[in-house]
Amino acid sequence: MVNDKSHGSRIFDSANIILMLFISILCLLPLWYTFCVSLSDKTAAAGGIVGLFPVGFNLSAYKTIMKESAFFNSLWISLQRVVGGTIVSISTTVLLAYPLSKTKRELPGRNILMWILVFCMLFNGGLIPWYITMQGLHLTNNIWGLILGGGVQVFNVILVMNFVRNIPKSIEEAALVDGAGPWRTLFEVVLPISLPVLATVTLFTIVYHWNEFFQGLVLMSTQDKYPLQTYIQQLVVVVSTSNITKEQAEKMGKLSNQTLNSAKIFIAMVPVLMIYPFMQKYFITGITLGAVKE
Amino acid sequence: MRNSFVKHYYIMMIPGFLLLLLFNIIPMFGIVIAFKDFNPGLGILQSEWVGLENFQYMFSLKDTLSILYNTFFIATLKIIGNLIVPLIFALLLNEIRHIKFKGAVQTIVYLPHFLSWVILSGILLDIFAYKGPVNSIRAAMDLGPIVFFAQAKLFPFLITGSDVWKEFGFNAVIYLAALTGIDESLYEASAIDGARRMKRLWHITMPGIRTTVVLLGVLALGNVLNAGFDQVFNLYNPSVYSTGDIIDTWVYRIGLLGMQYSLATAVGLLKSAVGFVLIIISYIMAYKFADYRIF
Numbered sequence: 001m002v003n004d005k006s007h008g009s010r011i012f013d014s015a016n017i018i019l020m021l022f023i024s025i026l027c028l029l030p031l032w033y034t035f036c037v038s039l040s041d042k043t044a045a046a047g048g049i050v051g052l053f054p055v056g057f058n059l060s061a062y063k064t065i066m067k068e069s070a071f072f073n074s075l076w077i078s079l080q081r082v083v084g085g086t087i088v089s090i091s092t093t094v095l096l097a098y099p100l101s102k103t104k105r106e107l108p109g110r111n112i113l114m115w116i117l118v119f120c121m122l123f124n125g126g127l128i129p130w131y132i133t134m135q136g137l138h139l140t141n142n143i144w145g146l147i148l149g150g151g152v153q154v155f156n157v158i159l160v161m162n163f164v165r166n167i168p169k170s171i172e173e174a175a176l177v178d179g180a181g182p183w184r185t186l187f188e189v190v191l192p193i194s195l196p197v198l199a200t201v202t203l204f205t206i207v208y209h210w211n212e213f214f215q216g217l218v219l220m221s222t223q224d225k226y227p228l229q230t231y232i233q234q235l236v237v238v239v240s241t242s243n244i245t246k247e248q249a250e251k252m253g254k255l256s257n258q259t260l261n262s263a264k265i266f267i268a269m270v271p272v273l274m275i276y277p278f279m280q281k282y283f284i285t286g287i288t289l290g291a292v293k294e
Numbered sequence: 295m296r297n298s299f300v301k302h303y304y305i306m307m308i309p310g311f312l313l314l315l316l317f318n319i320i321p322m323f324g325i326v327i328a329f330k331d332f333n334p335g336l337g338i339l340q341s342e343w344v345g346l347e348n349f350q351y352m353f354s355l356k357d358t359l360s361i362l363y364n365t366f367f368i369a370t371l372k373i374i375g376n377l378i379v380p381l382i383f384a385l386l387l388n389e390i391r392h393i394k395f396k397g398a399v400q401t402i403v404y405l406p407h408f409l410s411w412v413i414l415s416g417i418l419l420d421i422f423a424y425k426g427p428v429n430s431i432r433a434a435m436d437l438g439p440i441v442f443f444a445q446a447k448l449f450p451f452l453i454t455g456s457d458v459w460k461e462f463g464f465n466a467v468i469y470l471a472a473l474t475g476i477d478e479s480l481y482e483a484s485a486i487d488g489a490r491r492m493k494r495l496w497h498i499t500m501p502g503i504r505t506t507v508v509l510l511g512v513l514a515l516g517n518v519l520n521a522g523f524d525q526v527f528n529l530y531n532p533s534v535y536s537t538g539d540i541i542d543t544w545v546y547r548i549g550l551l552g553m554q555y556s557l558a559t560a561v562g563l564l565k566s567a568v569g570f571v572l573i574i575i576s577y578i579m580a581y582k583f584a585d586y587r588i589f
Contacts, residue, residue, distance in 0.1 A: 012491065048423070048427065091309070095306045123566055128549050
């Protein structure tokens with residue numbers, strides 16, 4: 001890094017640091033605010049007094065949630081979705097990516113298959129046909145609808161495929177010489193080397209399944225089948241947006257339980273916040289790893 | 295020896311292609327609903343064929359022009375915001391020399407990208423609520439409170455602003471990676487020649503990342519019909535439909551909830567088709583300008 005010693009340069013550096021601090025705070029503040037509201041007194045929250053710190057610190061919102069079975073029910077559904085969905089997603093992705101990483105000669109028909117995949121990534125039939133298909137497959141009101149409904153994430157397949165293509169041929173050839181067939185080569189040689197890209201894709205998939213709310217809304221007809229994000233969406237967001245005129249907002253202020261809502265939102269954030277430090281390491285390299293290098 | 299492997303490769307791909315077939319490909323055939331008067335009772339095949347009637351009806355609705363305009367407007371605002379803000383941020387962050395501070399800032403700013411719009415909408419609606427902190431600040435400045443998310447005129451900008459806030463950190467990663475790819479010795483040579491910060495920025499940094507910027511811009515064009523369903527759906531309400539209703543939210547409300555399946559499929563088909571063409575164009579341009587390929 002080149003160092004300018006001029007006066008103007010130093011002022012810029014200081015201003016830049018302050019700006020970066022400000023931006024960082026701007027990113028964290030809304031999350032912190034929600035946390036504070038969740039720990040505040042109910043009337044203080046409704047009255048809009050809560051600022052940078054909780055007002056009237058108490059844990060009643062969290063205690064209420066502990067007793068609310070609907071919340072835990074939705075949480076459980078989300079967990080099932082994340083585990084099931086990630087396993088299905090990653091396994092199908094890998095099983096597609098490995099053969100497709102082979103050349104046209106090693107895998108006849110490879111190019112056609114790639115075009116089919118890419119076409120599916122770029123074009124889809126729309127919401128209504130998808131919904132009717134799900135109905136036809138009896139996957140509405142069913143956890144498998146949530147697990148399978150997203151189909152194949154072609155982007156992930158391409159990411160893994162490009163990574164595998166960049167693995168030196170000599171490694172696979174060594175396995176071949178040792179008498180390994182395609183399955184053994186995949187599981188014992190390719191997968192261990194591909195851990196970085198697999199970790200990246202897995203983490204992104206986990207976050208995707210955790211955050212997804214719309215499929216839950218469309219496929220499930222009763223609240224007791226909603227995953228967590230859909231549950232929160234219906235209870236918190238819909239209520240907020242339906243009470244949007246001034247008069248209604250005044251009335252809602254007296255009725256709504258902002259501390260409870262904030263607590264639910266905060267709890268829904270926690271898993272992502274926990275995985276997040278691990279993702280850091282992977283996603284920067286992961287994005288570049290999957291790029292075509294030629 | 296390899297020939298016997300081919301059978302196994304195909305076996306490996308069965309689960310993936312089965313999933314693709316069921317959930318990506320079969321729904322595509324549902325497009326025919328756009329050309330029929332779909333009656334759920336009769337099923338797709340038995341419903342009456344009406345040709346382009348649904349499309350004609352679509353263009354006669356006054357809603358149609360509105361949702362198209364809103365979609366383009368919001369999507370364009372977002373494309374501009376999501377290209378410029380991360381770039382400026384990356385350039386500024388790149389000037390920070392304290393590595394740990396730089397790393398800490400990066401870690402913090404990527405975070406909103408990973409939170410869902412359900413969560414962020416809950417938070418934003420609370421912050422911009424009638425009795426929320428933003429209005430409290432307005433009160434402190436002797437300004438009257440506004441119900442922010444009920445203002446149709448403000449809505450597209452609130453959407454764009456919050457989206458840029460959510461994504462700028464993540465989007466900056468690509469720019470930062472490109473910035474580290476610029477040869478250090480170029481900077482040093484220019485410093486010896488007496489170039490100061492602005493000159494270095496203009497003559498070394500900008501040309502160095504020009505390809506990346508163009509690439510991201512071109513790729514973004516393919517998305518100009520995706521104004522962000524998850525976000526708009528969670529933040530909108532009837533007061534802002536006039537500026538906030540986009541193609542996807544309209545299709546959901548009128549098509550799924552309102553059960554006008556044929557009409558909504560027609561609209562969805564149009565969107566998918568136009569989007570497809572735009573994306574192909576953008577990929578071709580990306581390949582020509584920046585040698586970018588996905589596979």
